[in-house]
Structures are given as C-alpha cells and as structure tokens.
Amino acid sequence: MDYRTKLCFCRDIYDQRASDRTFMEAVRRNVDCHLLKCKDYRRILGSRGFSRSDGQRVMNAGEVPCIPTLFFKYHDLYSVPEASMVIKATSSGTGGVKSRIGFDKKSLFFAGVAAGRVIARHGLFSVRPVHYVILGFPPGKENQTAISRTQRLSTMFAPALSRKYALRKGKHGYRPDFNGLLEALRRYGRGNAPVRIIGFPAYLYFLLKEMERNRIFIRLPKHSMIMAGGGWKQFYKETVDKRELYRLGERHLGIPESHFREFFGAVEHPGVYCDCPNHHFHIPVTSRVVIRDVDTLEPVGYGTTGLVNLISPLVESMPLVSILTDDLGVLHRGCECGCGIEAPYLEIIGRTGVPEIRTCAAGAEEVLKEAGRSALR
Known part of the structure; x- marks a missing residue:
C-alpha cells in the first residue's frame, strides 16, 4: 500500500489528532523519496546540515527544511523525469518569472482525492x-x-x-x-x-x-x-x-x-483550503501549517503573525513537501472558531510585498x- 493512501482515505478529513502519526510517517517517507531521487534537493538540505538520517527521524513537520516559493520561480526541481509528468502548470508572472510545477499520475491522484x-x-x-x-x-x-x-x-x-x-x-x-x-x-x-x-x-x-x-x-x-x-x-x-x-x-x-x-x-503546494461557515481556513489531515518568524524563520506559536510554511507529503514528482510562501498569516486553535471543526485554522494577514515575487x-x-x-x- 502506498504510504499516502491511509492519509488521504482517513475517516475524517479534519481529524488531525487521529492522523498525526500517519501524517508524520508520510512526511518522513516523502522526504526520503526526494533525497534519494533529486540531487539538487539533497544538496539544498545538505547545505542546511540535514541528511537522510535526519529525515528519517523527524517527529515534527516544522523540522523539515522549507524551500521558498521564489526558488521554484527560477529553478526546476524534479524528482522524476519530466516525461513521466501527466500534468504541468505554471504560476502567472511577468518577465518570465514563473514556477513550473508537474505531477506524476500517483501524485495527481492523491492530491485530487485530498482536494475532493x-x-x-x-x-x-x-x-x-x-x-x-x-x-x-x-x-x-x-x-x-x-x-x-x-x-x-x-x-x-x-x-x-x-x-x-x-x-x-x-x-x-x-x-x-x-x-x-x-x-x-x-x-x-x-x-x-x-x-x-x-x-x-x-x-x-x-x-x-x-x-x-x-x-x-x-x-x-x-x-x-x-x-x-x-x-x-x-x-x-x-x-x-x-x-x-x-x-x-x-x-x-x-x-x-x-x-x-x-x-x-499555492501552485507549489498540493493542498486545498476551503473556508468553513465562519470563514476560517481549517487545515485538513493531508497538510500542516507552520508559522515562521519573518527574521529568524523559527516556528512561532498560535496567535503570532509570521510567514506561512505549507507542508504536505502528497507529491513525489517534485520536492514540494515543505514550502515557504510570501504570505503572512496566523495559526489559531480550532476551538476558537466555533464551527465544530477542531483542526487548527489559518488566518491570512497579507503578503510580504517582495517586489521580485510576481503572482497569479x-x-x-x-x-x-x-x-x-x-x-x-
């Protein structure tokens, strides 16, 4: 059985507590897959002192080094041959500054199931x-x-x-x-x-x-x-x-x-977030969100504004497991919403305004x- 199957077909798409162990196992296996198949990803993580053995031991999604979305706008980072990608898409931009994202059949399937x-x-x-x-x-x-x-x-x-x-x-x-x-x-x-x-x-x-x-x-x-x-x-x-x-x-x-x-x-992230009746973006079991300090990039707690780090282990065609967006956001406990969904929710505050980043x-x-x-x- 593919390690993503249990995560995508869990009983409740918002029951993070029941899925934590499954999610982290999927993250570890996904990171290891990319470290084996993508030498550039291996080099990037190696420059941060992160090895395969480190990836196999991570216990928290925030421990996986994140790659800024801006990187994908200037560099291709593939873990499979382009010919095996069944769908490709780009983010919009001017001056040729675009992310080029591709999915193989299985990655597209699991991302589609999660979104559906x-x-x-x-x-x-x-x-x-x-x-x-x-x-x-x-x-x-x-x-x-x-x-x-x-x-x-x-x-x-x-x-x-x-x-x-x-x-x-x-x-x-x-x-x-x-x-x-x-x-x-x-x-x-x-x-x-x-x-x-x-x-x-x-x-x-x-x-x-x-x-x-x-x-x-x-x-x-x-x-x-x-x-x-x-x-x-x-x-x-x-x-x-x-x-x-x-x-x-x-x-x-x-x-x-x-x-x-x-x-x-985000085009560089396979997750889909839809607002609840109280208009909050709760985090499904197939993703996690870490908010990082804008200066140190260290994770911050609930209620603190920082850069939004999106994490999902659903894609094997590209190392998109942990990407750092240019969005500023705040993570809240699910109980603060009142809609009945207990998963934490993400509040988007705005964008960093980095002039080089062109958007859709x-x-x-x-x-x-x-x-x-x-x-x-």
Missing part, C-alpha cells in the same frame, strides 16, 4: 445544473497557469449549463467583457438555474463596486454561490473586510453570506482598470 474530500465536506458538489461565471481568463494553449486550471476544475463541482468568462481575447490581447458579463448575469437572473461566480476576491470586489457606482442590481436564483480564491495578490493595499464583500454580494447579486466560499492555496494576478490591474472604463461607456 475537502470540497465534499463543505457541500460544494451538487447534481443541480448551474451557470458559471468565471472572473478570469478562458482556457487556451497560451494560458497554462494553475489558477486557470483550478477555475476550470471548479466548474465541474456541479453540471455546467454554461460558462461565461469575464475576459475575452481580441486582436490586442485579453480585454474585459463587462457589458457581456452583465448581460449574462441579467439573463441568468430571469431564469431558475443557480449561478456560481468564480474568481479572485479583487476581481469580484471591483466588479461589485462598478455595479454599485452604476446602481446595477441583479437578483440571482436561489442556491447561487460565490467561490473566491487566490487572495488579493498585488492588490493587498485595496483589501477590504470580508464583510464588505458579503454586503456587496447580497446587495447587488442577491447572494447571501452563507453562500460565499473562499479558497486558499499579475497584469490584472490594467484589466480591471479597463473593466471600470468599459462599465461607464
């Missing part, structure tokens, strides 16, 4: 057909970003009656189709089929603000939903309180707060500005 169980736990799978509105780029050969693939996969949670993308390609690249988007939303509002709106919180916010400026009110059918993901990226200065998003969503689209779902993740929302600023201009024509 989280999504099912939060009731996002449905047999009721829906219309999808995607606040992003349509799929295409020139667009192989992970966020584009993720958004496409999100339209498979329920049968798709239609897919409307907010951006369309013209002679001069992608441009927002704000009027077409509003026309589609109005049309959906006159029907009975629910609508699921998918996109970055920033995209959603700017759309709703344009609707507010132009006093546009649409009431979408019952069971409609907003599924936001990807964070605010370089728009962190424009970040608004989630309650403002909920207010605007209900006022202008008729979607209540209870039908708002947010996701968190790169280039979105001009697109959103154009959307604003289009709305007023």
Whole structure:
C-alpha cells in the first residue's frame, strides 16, 4: 500500500489528532523519496546540515527544511523525469518569472482525492445544473497557469449549463467583457438555474463596486454561490473586510453570506483550503501549517503573525513537501472558531510585498482598470 493512501482515505478529513502519526510517517517517507531521487534537493538540505538520517527521524513537520516559493520561480526541481509528468502548470508572472510545477499520475491522484474530500465536506458538489461565471481568463494553449486550471476544475463541482468568462481575447490581447458579463448575469437572473461566480476576491470586489457606482442590481436564483480564491495578490493595499464583500454580494447579486466560499492555496503546494461557515481556513489531515518568524524563520506559536510554511507529503514528482510562501498569516486553535471543526485554522494577514515575487494576478490591474472604463461607456 502506498504510504499516502491511509492519509488521504482517513475517516475524517479534519481529524488531525487521529492522523498525526500517519501524517508524520508520510512526511518522513516523502522526504526520503526526494533525497534519494533529486540531487539538487539533497544538496539544498545538505547545505542546511540535514541528511537522510535526519529525515528519517523527524517527529515534527516544522523540522523539515522549507524551500521558498521564489526558488521554484527560477529553478526546476524534479524528482522524476519530466516525461513521466501527466500534468504541468505554471504560476502567472511577468518577465518570465514563473514556477513550473508537474505531477506524476500517483501524485495527481492523491492530491485530487485530498482536494475532493475537502470540497465534499463543505457541500460544494451538487447534481443541480448551474451557470458559471468565471472572473478570469478562458482556457487556451497560451494560458497554462494553475489558477486557470483550478477555475476550470471548479466548474465541474456541479453540471455546467454554461460558462461565461469575464475576459475575452481580441486582436490586442485579453480585454474585459463587462457589458457581456452583465448581460449574462441579467439573463441568468430571469431564469431558475443557480449561478456560481468564480474568481479572485479583487476581481469580484471591483466588479461589485462598478455595479454599485452604476446602481446595477441583479437578483440571482436561489442556491447561487460565490467561490473566491487566490487572495488579493498585488492588490493587498485595496483589501477590504470580508464583510464588505458579503454586503456587496447580497446587495447587488442577491447572494447571501452563507453562500460565499473562499479558497486558499499555492501552485507549489498540493493542498486545498476551503473556508468553513465562519470563514476560517481549517487545515485538513493531508497538510500542516507552520508559522515562521519573518527574521529568524523559527516556528512561532498560535496567535503570532509570521510567514506561512505549507507542508504536505502528497507529491513525489517534485520536492514540494515543505514550502515557504510570501504570505503572512496566523495559526489559531480550532476551538476558537466555533464551527465544530477542531483542526487548527489559518488566518491570512497579507503578503510580504517582495517586489521580485510576481503572482497569479499579475497584469490584472490594467484589466480591471479597463473593466471600470468599459462599465461607464
């Protein structure tokens, strides 16, 4: 039996206490796999005084040396031949600064099972057909970003009656189709089929603000939903309180707060985090999160802000077992939430603002500005 099987098929996807021993065994075996198969990973960990014997003895996920996501934007780090990877994706960026991530069949399978169980736990799978509105780029050969693939996969949670993308390609690249988007939303509002709106919180916010400026009110059918993901990226200065998003969503689209779902993740990490009814990102059994001091990188305790270190042993194609993001976050005890899930939850505070790090929302600023201009024509 593969060491990842027991972890992915555990009884409760959020029961970390029952899975601690299984998780750490999977981490040890995953680290050992990469140390054997990836000489660059072996060299990186060796430079930190970490050997195979150390990896076989780790008792805490925070003991595994983490690799910054920025490293993957400049270096390929593979533990299997590229030819054996069945799917590849990149993070978005400018100037060629992108992470290139690949999954072999087994890694893709286990990552998919883990994600599917989280999504099912939060009731996002449905047999009721829906219309999808995607606040992003349509799929295409020139667009192989992970966020584009993720958004496409999100339209498979329920049968798709239609897919409307907010951006369309013209002679001069992608441009927002704000009027077409509003026309589609109005049309959906006159029907009975629910609508699921998918996109970055920033995209959603700017759309709703344009609707507010132009006093546009649409009431979408019952069971409609907003599924936001990807964070605010370089728009962190424009970040608004989630309650403002909920207010605007209900006022202008008729979607209540209870039908708002947010996701968190990173292209370099196989885990998926979906917020609970209290809008907290609880950590599933297939992952752990360590918060590290921004100066020393030493782990800090609950309630302290630091860099988010994501840990998961599900991928064997690349050493993604422990990656250090440029997100700032706080880890809280599960009992502080009140939703009934006892696993700790992650609160995202913002980003470090390192100028070299380009995100999946790169280039979105001009697109959103154009959307604003289009709305007023």
